[in-house]
């Protein structure tokens with residue numbers, strides 16, 4: 001039986017790269033996109049199952065969990081995220097911009113993980129939240145994109161709460177993952193890393209993490225990051 005991964009937010013960028021990398025290593029990939037009409041590269045991957053989902057839509061998350069019931073996930077990879085328009089800061093962002101940023105980057109990922117938890121293999125499953133070094137309270141400030149960083153810090157905080165709720169006997173492993181600075185629509189053309197290098201590294205880290213238990217904040221090379 002191949003291993004199974006559910007990747008949330010796989011239309012482009014790192015999510016698409018992760019889908020390609022897992023599939024190339026023989027995994028069964030279930031990938032979500034907001035608009036299945038714009039998922040040609042994903043559809044070209046052999047044996048992929050594509051599901052429509054906007055991570056902000058709690059009813060849609062419930063419906064997806066129902067459609068996937070009976071499937072055992074080895075890995076749940078919550079990748080979807082946004083950087084917000086322009087240079088969002090606490091001084092200038094509107095109510096709506098703040099709400100959107102924190103909903104998509106911090107609230108919705110953890111809400112989805114809670115809803116999908118019964119599908120994840122309880123003895124060796126890995127849940128990955130796509131975080132960012134900018135979300136580190138110790139080293140993130142000064143890197144720019146302060147409100148985006150704050151939303152990822154909030155994600156890390158909520159993830160720690162989520163992990164505490166799993167209990168000490170849980171066999172699950174949870175990773176808060178920094179992919180590196182990667183050339184995607186979000187990362188921009190100046191980023192030093194290509195998608196393939198980042199995704200190959202992240203998949204390697206996820207495979208190593210299975211059965212280790214606990215919660216770690218690491219990058220695509222396995223380097224431990226400060227909270």
Ligand SMILES: NC(=O)c1ccc[n+]([C@@H]2O[C@H](COP(=O)([O-])OP(=O)(O)OC[C@H]3O[C@@H](n4cnc5c(N)ncnc54)[C@H](OP(=O)(O)O)[C@@H]3O)[C@@H](O)[C@H]2O)c1
Pocket residue numbers: 008009010011012013014015033034035053054055056079080081082083104130131132133178179180181182183184185186187188191
């Ligand atoms: N690139 C970097 O250097 C970098 C560094 C640190 C962390 N990250 C994190 O890595 C993740 C992926 O980033 P990326 O660079 O690949 O960005 P990207 O190229 O902008 O892709 C973002 C992905 O998230 C999806 N998404 C956004 N909002 C969504 C929603 N409400 N529901 C479902 N899917 C949604 C997008 O889908 P659509 O196509 O439908 O918009 C797209 O697939 C993000 O969480 C980001 O914060 C990236």
